[in-house]
Amino acid sequence: MICCALCTLLLLCCAREKSVALIETAPPIAAPAAEPTSSTEPTSVANPTSAAQPTTIADTARPALNVQKWTIDGVTREALVAMPNASLVASTGSPVLFVFHGRGGTARQVRRSYDIEKLWPEAIVVYPQGLRTPGRIMDTAGKQTGWQVYADVVDNRDLKFFDAMLASMLADARADANRVYSTGHSNGGGFSYLLWSVRHDALAAVAPSASAVPADMLTKPLSAMHIGGRNDSVVKFALQEATINAARACNQCTIEGTSVGSHGTMYGSRVNAPLLLWITDGKHAFDKSCVPPMVEFLRAQLRDASKMPTLR
Structure with missing residues (x-):
């Protein structure tokens, strides 16, 4: 009897260990503990699809996502990617929207906030994960995840990341090059404004939230949406208004x-x-x-759009 009891106990322990191992194979994306400093993988971004195969992450509340990875200058970058059902893909390809989290955020967190797929099921939605990045005013030591908001800083690692992701979506995911969009909140919104400035020709529109950039960054017209709160104490609304005025001037907007x-x-x-x-x-x-x-606004924007969108 004692021998049988011991055998049963050993079997239960083994089963528990196996269960834990299965759970740990697909953890949610979280902010990286530290930025990698070296890698034995290729550093070229000319062929971003050479990265590891996507890993499916289960989410009981929303459709399954793929975790896709790219190696940029020896550093592994990753994003959650939601792909549309094949029946929803147009002959010209799918629109693709990049959604960038704020400072200290994660890809999974910003997905919960935006939840784009429910309203835009025919779109490819990409939720990239930022690295620890020094801020201009807050977190100047770079202890939190984020994005560059100026060109030619941190070796343009986030611009290179965007280029690699977009190249993958166009080459392998049947994305429509005339329907590429970017949005993001706070620091992620600042990066979307940076993309307007330096990746203008790749975009159909941007939709930054709670962010502001210097007026001289916006020099080429681009369809845009700005989301802001008048009582924002982090990115003061006066700064956002200055950015809005620069956008209106750049886009040659009507007065009314x-x-x-x-x-x-x-x-x-x-x-x-x-x-x-x-x-x-x-x-x-x-x-x-x-x-x-x-x-609704982004859906109506094309790189070669000739008509102003009609919204309800």
Whole structure:
């Protein structure tokens, strides 16, 4: 009897160890503990698809995602990628939207905030994971994850990452080159503004939230949406207004706007680059009320668009 009991106990322990091992094979993406300093993998980004095969991450509340990885200058970068059902892919390919988290955030966290796939099931949605990055005002030591917001800093590692991700989506995921978009909150919104500045020709539109950049960064017209809160104490609304004014000037917007939804104002453009403002009385936290009008606005934008979108 004692021998049988011992055997049973050993079997239970082995089963428990096996169960734990299975759970740990697919953990959620989290902020990296430290940036890698070296790698034996190729450092070239000319062929970003040479990275490891995607790993599926299960999520009971939402469709399964792929974790895709790229090696950029010897550092492994990754993103959560939601692919549309094959039946929803148009003959011209799928729109692709990059969603960048804020400082200290994660790819999975920003996905929960935006939840784009429910409103835009035909789109490829990419949620990249940032590295520890020094901030301009906050976190100057770079202890938190984030993104560069100026060109020619941190060796342009995030711009290189964007280029590699976009190349993969165009080459392997049937993305439509005329329907490439970027959004992000706070520091992620600042990176979206940077993409407007230095990757203008690759984009159809951007939709930054709670962010601001110097006016001289915006020199080429691009359809855009800006989301902001008048009581933002992190990125002061006065700074956001200065960025909005720069965007209106760059896009040659009309003086008068048209009301859109509960918080929106649409400004037409003489150069087919409309600007939608979504301004609430909120603070710095991401305002989910902006997501439906954002999706509707972005859906209407093409790199060669000749018509201003009509929103309900």
